[in-house]
Amino acid sequence: MGYLANAWDGVSQSKLYFLERQCQALKKMNDKSPVYVDCLGDLGLYYVNTPELLTGINYLLESKKMALALGLKHTVLVNDHTITNKLAVEQPYLALEIFENQYKTAGRTYYRDSTALIILAYTIAEKLHETGNFSKAVEYLHEADEIQRATNYPHIKFKAAIPVDLAVNYSKLGDAENFMKYSEIALSAYEQIKENRPFPRYYLYSVIGEGYLPFQSDSALFYLDKACNSLISQDVPEDDKLAEVLALKTEALMAGADFAGAEKTLVRALNLLVVSPLDSLPAFICSSAHQEELRRLYNL
DSSP states (O other): OHHHHHSGGGOOSOHHHHHHHHHHHHHHTTOOSHHHHHHHHHHHHHHTTSSOHHHHHHHHHHHHHHHHHHTOHHHHHHHHHHHHHHHTTTOHHHHHHHHHHHHHHSOOSSHHHHHHHHHHHHHHHHHHHHTTOHHHHHHHHHHHHHHHHHTTOSSTTHHHHHHHHHHHHHHHTTOHHHHHHHHHHHHHHHHHOOSSOSSOHHHHHHHHHHHHTTTOHHHHHHHHHHHHHHHHTSSSOOHHHHHHHHHHHHHHHHHTTOHHHHHHHHHHHHHHHBSSOOOSSOOOOBOGGGHHHHHHHHHO
């Protein structure tokens, strides 16, 4: 596997092919070392991001069982975190409780423990945001940020992701001062990260633009226009993403009482998603892939 990491261009088979071969060889050798534990975990992490989610969870559970026997607490934490995160869609409050218990009991001895704590605190903040607890989400984001700074940013992508999420939550809380403060920090941090950025540029602008909606419609329009331009300049168009940003722009125009501009922007957004272009009135013939977004646009 180490060779493949350094000479990938000359390999015709997929990473999964070699992972499974490695796992089969270790199993035949009756290996019970951390190498086999990691191999099972790698297979689990691969499959949980495919339609074969249950296969991935089974690999992670097998890896966790062996890791417990070997006292590999960090591996147990990673496997539990991954499984819980995948099941959080159906059980958000249960997942949140599990994540908070993991954070309380996670190791705090070695440097690598700090990297796990950052991910846990950030994940908890995400789940709290999803359940509407914005003030507590801010608390966990600040904890994650403090650990990041104290350990010299082991997860460089969070240097921009954490202030973006802080800005979003402060906007939800109606705290304009802190929203603007962390928006500026996020914009600056994003430019400092040259590789492994946590999200595309249009997303950064659209989130900040949306955050400005309760405070300044002109500033919201400024950033939403930047988001639109970023999407339009891409080599591969993303009509659904552009429609989402245009929907936010519609709200900003309405807040500024520019209803003619709002209507024009809204029709542009609808035209991106419907099967056939609109005339003067919305057509209710739409692609099933965009039903939720179209419902939102028609409501607007």
